[in-house]
Amino acid sequence: MAVPIDCRRCWPPSSGENPSSMRLSRYFLPTLRETPKEAEIVSHRLMLRAGMIRQQAAGIYSWLPLGKRVLANIEQIVREEQNRAGAIEILMPTIQPADLWRESGRYDDYGKEMLRIEDRHERDMLYGPTNEEMVTEIFRAYVSSYRALPLNLYHIQWKFRDEVRPRFGIMRGREFLMKDAYSFDIDQEGARAAYHRMFVSYLRTFERLGLKAIPMRADTGPIGGDLSHEFIILADTGESEVFCDRTYLSMNAPDAGVDYWDDAAMAKIVEEFTTPYAATDEMHDEAAYNALPEADRLSARGIEVGHIFYFGTKYSEPMNARVQGPDGKEHTVHMGSYGIGPTRLVAAIIEAFHDEDGIKWPEAVAPFHVGLINMKPGDAACDEICEKLYNALPASGVDVLYDDTDNRAGAKFATFDLIGVPFQVIAGPRSAAEGKVEIKNRADGSRDTVTVEEAINRFVAA
RNA sequence: CGGAGUGUAGCGCAGCCUGGUAGCGCACCUGCUUCGGGAGCAGGGGGUCGCAGGUUCAAAUCCUGCCACUCCGACCA
Numbered sequence: 001m002a003v004p005i006d007c008r009r010c011w012p013p014s015s016g017e018n019p020s021s022m023r024l025s026r027y028f029l030p031t032l033r034e035t036p037k038e039a040e041i042v043s044h045r046l047m048l049r050a051g052m053i054r055q056q057a058a059g060i061y062s063w064l065p066l067g068k069r070v071l072a073n074i075e076q077i078v079r080e081e082q083n084r085a086g087a088i089e090i091l092m093p094t095i096q097p098a099d100l101w102r103e104s105g106r107y108d109d110y111g112k113e114m115l116r117i118e119d120r121h122e123r124d125m126l127y128g129p130t131n132e133e134m135v136t137e138i139f140r141a142y143v144s145s146y147r148a149l150p151l152n153l154y155h156i157q158w159k160f161r162d163e164v165r166p167r168f169g170i171m172r173g174r175e176f177l178m179k180d181a182y183s184f185d186i187d188q189e190g191a192r193a194a195y196h197r198m199f200v201s202y203l204r205t206f207e208r209l210g211l212k213a214i215p216m217r218a219d220t221g222p223i224g225g226d227l228s229h230e231f232i233i234l235a236d237t238g239e240s241e242v243f244c245d246r247t248y249l250s251m252n253a254p255d256a257g258v259d260y261w262d263d264a265a266m267a268k269i270v271e272e273f274t275t276p277y278a279a280t281d282e283m284h285d286e287a288a289y290n291a292l293p294e295a296d297r298l299s300a301r302g303i304e305v306g307h308i309f310y311f312g313t314k315y316s317e318p319m320n321a322r323v324q325g326p327d328g329k330e331h332t333v334h335m336g337s338y339g340i341g342p343t344r345l346v347a348a349i350i351e352a353f354h355d356e357d358g359i360k361w362p363e364a365v366a367p368f369h370v371g372l373i374n375m376k377p378g379d380a381a382c383d384e385i386c387e388k389l390y391n392a393l394p395a396s397g398v399d400v401l402y403d404d405t406d407n408r409a410g411a412k413f414a415t416f417d418l419i420g421v422p423f424q425v426i427a428g429p430r431s432a433a434e435g436k437v438e439i440k441n442r443a444d445g446s447r448d449t450v451t452v453e454e455a456i457n458r459f460v461a462a
Numbered sequence: 463c464g465g466a467g468u469g470u471a472g473c474g475c476a477g478c479c480u481g482g483u484a485g486c487g488c489a490c491c492u493g494c495u496u497c498g499g500g501a502g503c504a505g506g507g508g509g510u511c512g513c514a515g516g517u518u519c520a521a522a523u524c525c526u527g528c529c530a531c532u533c534c535g536a537c538c539a
Contacts, residue, residue: 033488033500034474038532048473058531112463113538130539164463164537178539230539239538307539341539375498410499417499428498438498 021368021394024403028065031415041237043350044169046359050419052346059166059174066419067346069367071177074342074349075156077208077364078179085201085260087152087181092134094158098124100133103319113161127160132315132337135182139333140321146186146331149323150194154181156342168239171303171347181338186325188312191334195227195310196266198338202231202306203253203273209345210362211352213305214248216278220309227310227336230280235351238301243289245276246298280304303348310336353443359420360443368401369393370459371421373412377404381432385452389425389437396460417442425455 030051038055039045047053052067063071079089095117101107107114107126115127128134135153143151156179166174183194199215206213213231220228232242254269277288280302289297313332315321322330353360363369370393374386390402401421403412409428416424424440431437437455439448450458 030472030489032473036473037468037475040533055531159539161538165533165535167533172538176539180539304539339539344539373498406497408497408499408501410497410501412500413498414500426498430498 021390021398021400022402023390024401025405027401029415029419030064031418039169041168041171041351042354043171043237043347046350046354046418047169047347050359053170055169059163059172061170061173061175066367070346070349070361070365071342073365073367074209074345075177075179078205078340078342079156081201081205081208082154082179082181084204084256085152085197086150087154087198087201089155090135090138090153091155092128092131092138092157094128094160095125096128096131096134098126100137101126104133104136104315105318106133113163115160115162128157129159129161130178130337130339131155131157131180132182132335133319136315136319136321136335139182139184140316140319143184143321144323146323146325149333150183150185150190152181152183152194152198154179154338169347170343171239173343176341177343179340179342183336183338184316184321184333185335186323186331186333188310188334191310191312191336192227193263193266195308195336196263196270197260198308198336199229199270199273200254200258200260200266202308202338202340203269204256204258205340206231206233206305207253208364209349210364211305211345211349212249214242214244214278214302215273216242216244216280216302217274217283218280218307218309219283226274227308229274229308230304231306231308231340232278232280232302233305233348233352234298234300235303235348236301237351238303240302240304241281242279242300242302243281243284244278244298244300245292246296247276248278249298303344303351305345305348306338306340308336308338310334354420357414358418361420361422363422366399366420366422368399368421369423370398370400371416371419371424372400372402373416373424373426374402374404375409375412375426375428377406379429379432381435382427382429385427385432385435385437388452389427389455392456393459396456398459423459 032049035045036048039048047067050066051064054062054064056062098107114129117125117127119125156177158175159178160175163172163174166172181198183191185191185194211233213233215229216232218228218230259265277292279285312334316333316335321333323333325331349362349365350359353362372386372389374382376382386402390400393400420442422442426438426440431449436449436451439450439455
């Protein structure tokens with residue numbers, strides 16, 4: 001028998017351990033057995049209990065390792081789908097000069113939700129609640145020809161809106177992460193095509209996140225038209241009441257092969273997804289809804305996880321963002337903006353996927369794929385099997401959180417149920433002696449006892 | 463911003479009414495025993511009692527002011 005070597009204090013790992021996998025004994029996972037009293041909704045309670053976030057002030061949170069991993073996974077999916085749809089990533093600052101906002105007139109209009117700051121030179125600054133002005137400034141500085149269009153620039157950046165009443169944890173924080181994309185086109189027709197690309201991109205993004213997001217017509221304000229949609233996911237604890245055709249539940253987003261530059265195809269998909277009835281309470285048309293067959297009506301609570309809209313020349317006009325067209329004339333560009341809130345999505349996903357024991361992460365965003373539970377550290381068979389799995393799975397791209405602690409079985413199960421890792425691989429003395437482990441599926445609670453090789457193959461194949 | 467409420471150890475709470483050396487459970491540390499669904503026993507560490515004034519011999523406790531946070535409503539990615 002090999003001499004056991006306690007290498008838990010060796011860090012960074014010299015063995016080539018995949019850093020995307022972790023030993024629990026070396027991780028920072030401050031879980032809570034009891035729920036802090038301020039947490040009212042389930043996602044907030046579970047995020048605090050699972051050690052994902054730490055509140056620093058009203059509506060302002062630190063992201064702890066587990067939360068950070070989920071957030072990063074969401075960001076990456078959003079990023080990939082934005083890129084696929086032709087948007088180009090940039091990064092604008094959180095702090096902006098007030099002068100830009102004076103140009104658009106919003107410095108005075110925005111009100112107290114905007115956090116205003118003065119720097120040491122007594123210059124008026126602000127912590128950006130959004131970036132239309134800044135991206136328009138970038139655009140006008142460099143783009144002067146229609147040949148550069150269409151153009152869509154996005155970034156994923158922290159925003160601050162000084163909400164009167166932050167609540168529901170991260171769901172309605174003051175500081176939040178947002179992906180905001182901004183499209184520039186020479187005319188409304190081009191802007192419509194840009195809008196459609198983002199619409200389709202959103203369908204794919206939310207589907208990849210494991211969510212059923214339903215596009216609902218939103219108020220376009222003074223601009224009017226049909227180019228504003230909120231993407232709503234259904235959850236019992238949603239903030240607003242929504243009404244839609246049940247048919248949405250069985251609709252699937254287009255696959256990755258769609259051609260975003262085929263305007264007609266894009267328009268067709270958008271039409272398909274905007275034809276069935278769907279509205280939030282403020283846009284609700286009782287008569288139209290009641291015209292649906294009783295069985296098709298779906299009335300539920302919803303959480304807004306994305307919002308896209310066309311706003312024409314609202315910023316390009318006052319800020320002089322113009323390009324020269326093929327006709328030799330100057331054209332004020334038509335713009336749209338497209339937001340997704342990754343931080344809110346973390347909470348929204350939990351609202352949609354949890355049970356009384358904890359979170360049930362969809363695989364695409366899970367902080368780890370597998371929770372490897374060594375039921376009896378020190379037992380030769382358990383240790384050997386766990387080390388084998390802990391080496392094999394990460395090597396194949398499966399992120400593992402290995403519970404190598406000597407806590408009791410019940411505590412380990414409770415922790416992994418709480419943090420919602422999709423699969424628990426359990427190595428206990430009885431089965432380990434036969435070279436087997438148990439696999440528990442967190443989503444449906446099903447269990448299987450398989451050989452170590454089968455376990456490896458199952459995750460690697462998936 | 464209107465209404466309600468709470469601040470005592472990392473988390474959940476008691477103590478306050480009736481002033482007198484700050485306590486319980488969880489978590490944490492040590493030891494022993496346990497070991498497949500948040501173990502048991504024993505020992506231990508940790509607190510400016512939100513802050514500032516005031517009353518008093520003495521304030522977590524009484525008085526005044528402030529601050530922070532939460533919840534309900536109106537508003538929003």
